[in-house]
Amino acid sequence: MTLASKLPLVGTTIFTQMSALAAEFGALNLSQGFPDFAPDQRLLDRAATAITLGNNQYAPMTGLPALREAIAGLISQHYGRTVDANLEVTVTSGASEAIFDAIAALVRPGDEVVLFDPAYDLYEPAVLLAGGVWRRLALTAPDFRPDWQAFEAVLGPKTRLVIINSPHNPTGSCWQEQDLAALWQAIKSQDCYLISDEVYEFIHFGETAVSVHKHSQLRDRALVVSSFGKSFHLTGWKLGYVVAPAALSAELRKVHQFVTFCTATPLQAAMAEHLKALPEETFTLAGFYRQKRDLLRDLLAGSRFKLLPCDGTYFQLLDYSAISDEDDLSFCQRLVKDIGVAAIPVSVFYAEPPAGQRLIRLCFAKEDDTLKEAARRLSQL
Known part of the structure; x- marks a missing residue:
């Protein structure tokens, strides 16, 4: 029998792929959107x-x-x-x-x-x-x-x-x-x-x-x-x-x-x-993540990445145009293998990615020490 897929263009998600690659190379995983710290x-x-x-x-x-x-x-x-x-x-x-x-x-x-x-x-x-x-x-x-x-x-x-x-x-x-x-x-x-x-x-x-x-x-x-x-x-x-x-x-x-x-x-x-x-916990969440956002942005301020505005979520976009002409998937794969940081290529979120756009996504829902080490490695580029 021949199975005709109802989702022929869908494969393993980029989040699973990058997390697996991070595990394989022992990289800091700033790709998939989950915290590396314990809940309450x-x-x-x-x-x-x-x-x-x-x-x-x-x-x-x-x-x-x-x-x-x-x-x-x-x-x-x-x-x-x-x-x-x-x-x-x-x-x-x-x-x-x-x-x-x-x-x-x-x-x-x-x-x-x-x-x-x-x-x-x-x-x-x-x-x-x-x-x-x-x-x-x-x-x-x-x-x-x-x-x-x-x-x-x-x-x-x-x-x-x-x-x-x-x-x-x-x-x-x-x-x-x-x-x-x-x-x-x-x-x-x-x-x-x-x-x-x-x-x-x-x-x-x-x-x-x-x-x-x-x-x-x-x-x-x-x-x-x-x-x-x-x-x-x-x-x-x-x-x-x-x-x-x-x-x-x-x-x-x-x-x-x-x-x-x-x-x-x-x-x-x-x-x-x-x-x-504890109903007040939802009112303090923004301040908790603002501190992490600002920490990551401050640490990357002297790097060759251009930081895009971040007004919410726990994701920060970086423009790597000054570093490489690679497509964003290739660049993210190289980040894992060469410097040990996993990120997500933004093109995967588009049906038709804008030509020449070179953006990656980092998750800053991480321990401060994780963010500091990731920023140190990224700043070497």
């Missing part, structure tokens, strides 16, 4: 207690009530938005599952989905599996802000969904209030929905976060996706959630129940208890 021990202790106390059977499909209530409280604290924990909050096995479920629930064969490049690599395969057609708009360095005239031009009667991501992976850019206003003006007469990927929502370095939660019109047709893994340094827990109006949540849940049904019960219980006991 109190949260780990709560998970251990939850397991010991017997929270080890299926949770409700939509999530433990205590966690959904805690999420509703978190949204009220940060954004002043009141949500119904029963009808509008769904706990998922990571943000990736949430995004996949949302796309599967909303996109039908032939529907068009607008993505902004560079884009997280999950979006496009999920659209293709749903039978959709993607329309990608390029964001331009160094600020990576949307061109709203170009956005309006790509909208049409088949536009079913728009996917946005702020704070933005991989660029570290953050949308501003006028961007949400322009988005609303463009789509308000369209029969389309919105996925707002806000997994780095608490890692922003401006005075206030710009979120769809705060935009009264956009949020009425949006699914806002968040990640406890990013916010509490627990990417391996795969604990995410979606907030959406009841009608959209109902459609999302129809898919969710057949993808994972529910997320690990003791981890949900631990997170619910942690949010109840």
